[in-house]
Each structure stands twice: as C-alpha cells, then as structure tokens.
Amino acid sequence: MNNAITDRSTKELLTTREVSEAYYIPVATLRYWRCQDLGPESFAIGRRVLYRREALEQWLSEQEAATRRGGRNSIDTSAPRNARGAA
Template sequence: MEGNRKLAVQPPPPGIVWIEDYRDEDGSVAIPGIASRLGISPSTYRKWRMRDEGPDSFLIGKKVAARITAIEAWLQSLEQAATEERAANRASAEHNMRPAEPRRYRASQNQLAPAA
C-alpha cells in the first residue's frame, strides 16, 4: 500500500489552463496557470470568479479552467481601457488649464501718501 501519496495533476486540454500552476506531462516544465498569468494568487482569482470579475472561466470536471486566448483578450481590454482613460484625462487637463494671470503688485503706503 502506498499510503497518502498525492495524485499528479492531469494537464488540461491544449489551449486551456487551470487556476494554479502545473507541470507538463514529464514534470520538467512548470506551466503558469490563470492566477500566475494575471499576477495574483489563486485564492484572489477564486474571489474574482465569485464576483464575476476577470477573464471568462468554466469548469472541466471539478477544476476551474480558462482559455489562454480569453485571458489574453481580457488583459488587452484592460490595457486599452487604461490607454483611453489616460488620453481622455490628458485632453481634459489641457482643456481645463487657464492662462497665467498677470501679477498685481500692491503699491506701498509711501507711494500713496501725498508729497508734502
């Protein structure tokens, strides 16, 4: 009897990744999962998934999976939204700027007093 041996994680179908990182069939190369590709922890992605945020994902058996193309498309949409927002803020800032007002100096009290 082999005892409490952890079962190997079966790799997903081609073009699909699990939430967590996994190794290829021979165990030599670590393949990044959804969370690693997004730069977050697997638990954070699970929270996003419960709130219906992040790239589209689905279940394969009991494992959460996503298409690599869906992850890349979601990241590209974030990049495009940030670029558009930055351009809008830049245009708004240029439009709202006022020209510098001329400085007004107060006349000193000596200049206002009549000469005797």
C-alpha cells in the same frame, strides 16, 4: 487520441494556478472574481476551473485599453501650467 491534438488543447486551457503563475494574479483574486462574475471568462469541468488562453489574452487587452495612461509624445510647455489641457 492524437498527441499533437492533446498537447495543443491542453496548452490552450489553463488551471487557476497556471493563470496565477503566468499572469501574476493571486489565486484568491481569481477565485473572488469568479465568485463575483468578474475577471476573465472561465468554466468548470468537474471541480476543476479552467481558462482558455485566448479568453485571457482578450480580457487582458480590454483591461489594458480601459486603464492605459500616459505615453503621450509631447506636452505643450509653452502654455502656462494652469492653462494646459483647458479647452
């Protein structure tokens, strides 16, 4: 088997522990999410649970978009405090 192909494919697949270390998500949380059918997509080969890096990145982007707060450029301070944001 070509080593370049093997190296590429193994870097695209991460174990639960590798995901935990790379993305700072506790192993127990990843296991719980998998049991509840939550979190990033994963699959099993034998007893080993694997995650595709591409699926992890997509899931993280979705989480970021769904929970992003702040980052506004400016706040209108001319309006009275209780009137700000009122339609």
